[in-house]
Amino acid sequence: MRAIEGAADWVHVDVMDNHFVPNLTLGLPVVQSLRKATTIPFDVHLMIADPQRWAPAYAEAGAYNVTFHAEACDDPVALAKSLRAAGAKAGLAIDRDTPVEPYLELLPYLDTVLIMTIKAGFGGQKFMPEMLDKVRDVRRRVTVGDLDVRIEVDGGIAADTIEQAAEAGADAFVAGTAVYGAADPAEAVRKLRALAAGRMGKSM
Numbered sequence: 001m002r003a004i005e006g007a008a009d010w011v012h013v014d015v016m017d018n019h020f021v022p023n024l025t026l027g028l029p030v031v032q033s034l035r036k037a038t039t040i041p042f043d044v045h046l047m048i049a050d051p052q053r054w055a056p057a058y059a060e061a062g063a064y065n066v067t068f069h070a071e072a073c074d075d076p077v078a079l080a081k082s083l084r085a086a087g088a089k090a091g092l093a094i095d096r097d098t099p100v101e102p103y104l105e106l107l108p109y110l111d112t113v114l115i116m117t118i119k120a121g122f123g124g125q126k127f128m129p130e131m132l133d134k135v136r137d138v139r140r141r142v143t144v145g146d147l148d149v150r151i152e153v154d155g156g157i158a159a160d161t162i163e164q165a166a167e168a169g170a171d172a173f174v175a176g177t178a179v180y181g182a183a184d185p186a187e188a189v190r191k192l193r194a195l196a197a198g199r200m201g202k203s204m
């Protein structure tokens, strides 16, 4: 995390439970201890089943934003309210095979919408440009409603994909390999940020 302090706005933390997705990553205790080790805000992406049970603890642990999956949650509005009550921003993630339309009416209750540009939970996938139609749908609704909602894209974001995501209306970008695979991660963040900034708002 030191490598990107001062360059990235957030650290995106993928939490996988080997249930909602067939992979296991770090969980709450690790997030709690990492939180003490850095000043950079945490954007926690919960790829877990039963987020109603687990998500508020991440907010209480000091996460800046906590995003849970639409597919895993029966009552997204209630969970978003409890995340906000616990002091975090509330995010809803939409996986590759989930349409975004049914969730557009929930936007006033959300601070972040995360559009997966790959299938959640599997490495080594290529960015799927067709997912950007969902970004456009959310952007349209956010603009029309004058809502304060971040539109985040996650999966395969790199120098060759970030511009099209920004042009579609995304304004938060998760990059893993493109940053940590670079010799100078902070410089990689700055380059990606410059590419995105050149395209944001161009489509509207």
Ligand code: ZN
Pocket (backbone or CB within 6 Å): 012, 013, 014, 045, 154, 174
């Ligand atoms: Zn993620």
